[in-house]
Amino acid sequence: MQRPQKRMTKQRSVILEELSKVRTHPTAYDVYEMVRVRLPRISLGTVYRNLEHLSSSGMIKRLDLGGGQRRFDFVNDDHMHIRCIACGRVDDVVLNQGQGMTTIEEMVGTASGYQVLGCSMEFQGICPRCRTETGRGSGGRSEHHTGTD
Ligand SMILES: [Zn+2]
Ligand SMILES: [Zn+2]
Numbered sequence: 398m399q400r401p402q403k404r405m406t407k408q409r410s411v412i413l414e415e416l417s418k419v420r421t422h423p424t425a426y427d428v429y430e431m432v433r434v435r436l437p438r439i440s441l442g443t444v445y446r447n448l449e450h451l452s453s454s455g456m457i458k459r460l461d462l463g464g465g466q467r468r469f470d471f472v473n474d475d476h477m478h479i480r481c482i483a484c485g486r487v488d489d490v491v492l493n494q495g496q497g498m499t500t501i502e503e504m505v506g507t508a509s510g511y512q513v514l515g516c517s518m519e520f521q522g523i524c525p526r527c528r529t530e531t532g533r534g535s536g537g538r539s540e541h542h543t544g545t546d
Contacts, residue, residue: 409447411435413471416457422468422478422487462487462519477501477516481524490520 405413415431416423423431429444448469452459458470462480468487477490502513 406447408432408436408439408443409451412444412447413451413456416469416471419471420489422460422470424466424468428469458517460487460517460519477518477520479520479522481527482521483523483527486524488524 412428412432415435416428419431421427425445425448426441428448429439429441432439432444448457448459451457452469460468460470460478462468462478466485477492478487479490480487501518502516505511505516506513
């Protein structure tokens with residue numbers, strides 16, 4: 398049963414707005430720190446409840462990734478994520494899929510017989526920044542990559 402949707406509260410719209418500005422997949426605490434700039438009296442519990450509400454109503458995406466921390470993503474389309482096991486940052490993985498190419502959803506649908514409605518896939522790795530920090534000494538003559546701009 399669905400309740401009629403209530404008017405969005407000021408707190409909730411600020412949370413949504415702040416979340417829409419970043420692509421860093423913040424944790425509830427990160428969102429709290431962002432929102433607190435504009436709503437100094439908001440509590441972490443309020444932020445958390447609003448995030449849960451927004452994600453259960455499909456307006457944001459909740460990422461239950463490895464690493465123990467629940468993160469939130471404003472972008473509501475289906476994309477994959479990659480998490481750096483060194484620093485914990487999470488990035489979007491957007492594959493360049495030309496027209497007519499088989500998507501992962503299609504492949505999974507064919508293999509499983511399901512109608513695939515979405516996916517939340519997580520890869521793990523070492524992000525470019527951590528690679529340049531930890532790469533020294535391990536691989537010998539590893540070149541310094543500066544192609545991230
Ligand atoms: Zn990293
Ligand atoms: Zn994302």
